[in-house]
Amino acid sequence: MSWLQLHMRTSKADEARLEQTLEDLGALSVTLADAADEPILELGPGETRLWQQMQLSALFEADADPAAITQALRDQLGEGQASDLSFESLQDQPWERAWLEHFRPMRFGHRLWICPSGQRVEAADALIIDLDPGLAFGTGTHPTTALCLEWLDGADLQGREVLDFGCGSGILAIAALKLGAAWAHALDHDPQAIQASAGNARNNKVIERLRLYAPGELPPSPVGLILANILSGSLIKLQPTLTQLAQPGAELLLSGILQEQAEAVLEAYRPHFQMQQAASRDGWVLLHGVRSD
Ligand SMILES: C[S@@+](CC[C@H](N)C(=O)[O-])C[C@H]1O[C@@H](n2cnc3c(N)ncnc32)[C@H](O)[C@@H]1O
Structure with missing residues (x-):
């Protein structure tokens, strides 16, 4: 036909x-x-x-x-x-498979791979996240997600408790769990993102260590690492919420920020975090903070 x-x-x-x-x-x-x-x-x-x-x-x-x-x-x-x-x-043609032609396994840092279902990664030490493009944002193809994944690959996450704020597909929470985090919390104001994160966590066999929150809900107590890949205006507005969710000494990773927006975000978080620019790609920057008050 x-x-x-x-x-x-x-x-x-x-x-x-x-x-x-x-x-x-x-x-x-x-x-x-x-x-x-x-x-x-x-x-x-x-x-x-x-x-x-x-x-x-x-x-x-x-x-x-x-x-x-x-x-x-x-x-x-x-x-x-x-x-x-x-x-x-x-x-x-079989349209539902056609995108696979363009979506191949991708490596982030040393060990972390995002792999579409039906494809294989040969590297012996690979930590693989099985993920297909869906309705929720987050496959690793966008620089803002890639910057977070590379940072996570280089961090020591063993036994840590992580919050993925604005989880989309759940990619960052799932990566943190695969990389050794003991527990992850994931939330999003879009119900479709929560549904996608649950499905992806199940496929990747980390659902038992992931707690998902309905839109509007927040984790009951502060955590040691917060990941937030959201646009800069939202990150600035969310500063009081993210600060409240960060334990003393907690790390904060902020993405979704264009280079020219970085100073405004840094300024919003400096009263509570020791902030610095951790990496950049294609005009996007990754900011890292350690809670200092
Ligand atoms: C750019 S996507 C990032 C998805 C994924 N974490 C990643 O790194 O690829 C941002 C996500 O944050 C969610 N989001 C934006 N503002 C939010 C807010 N104020 N509260 C909760 N979620 C929010 C969006 O619905 C979207 O799923």
């Missing part, structure tokens, strides 16, 4: 009308992607946000007529909006 796929550009202002027109023309699906390097890094629970400029793809049955679709779009939207269209024929 094959399909006809239409590609065109659109803008946030025109997207809804265009999507309706394409559905009326028989489109089976409409997919939108960022067309102007405008990353949306974090969504609130249930929130949908669009880019200003988008690349749109619409899938039609193979026998749909490109000329008729083009003409209908021109009639409905005007020449300007319906210029720059292209069509391609897509052969059917």
Whole structure:
């Protein structure tokens, strides 16, 4: 079986009308992607946000007529909006496996690997996290997660109690447990993240050492290591909460911060933590702190 796929550009202002027109023309699906390097890094629970400029793809049955679709779009939207269209024929394939072509085992530091299911890591000393991309953020492909994973790989976590604040897929809590932490707490304000973390912890056989919290709940007592890969504005707002959850002498690892935002985050945490920049990658920085009061 094959399909006809239409590609065109659109803008946030025109997207809804265009999507309706394409559905009326028989489109089976409409997919939108960022067309102007405008990353949306974090969504609130249930929130949908669009880019200003988008690349749109619409899938039609193979026998749909490109000329008729083009003409209908021109009639409905005007020449300007319906210029720059292209069509391609897509052969059917096992789509649910297609991403595996691009998602290969990745190593972080010396021992830690993220490995999609069905693939293998040969290194004898490998500590493997079995993880497939899902709805929750955190596969290791983003620099902010990679910076945390590399730091965890180099840290002595034996017997420690860790909090993953904003756990997404649960990747950081699971990594800490695989690297020897005795116990991990994980929380997120998005229920989908909690569900994903539970599934991933189960697959990785660390669920017995992971405590998950419903959105809005916090661990009952402070811990010795807090990991938080959230955007800088949220990290600044969360300073009182993270401080309250840190034992005296606790370590704090903050990620999700662009280089130009680092000073504001450092300033927010300095009253309670001895702070420093621990690493950086592709314009993102990792901050490390030790509770000092
Ligand atoms: C960038 S993702 C990081 C996911 C994962 N920890 C990683 O390192 O890849 C940030 C996560 O924090 C969650 N989050 C953002 N603000 C939060 C808040 N105020 N309270 C709890 N979770 C929050 C988001 O829902 C998202 O799952």
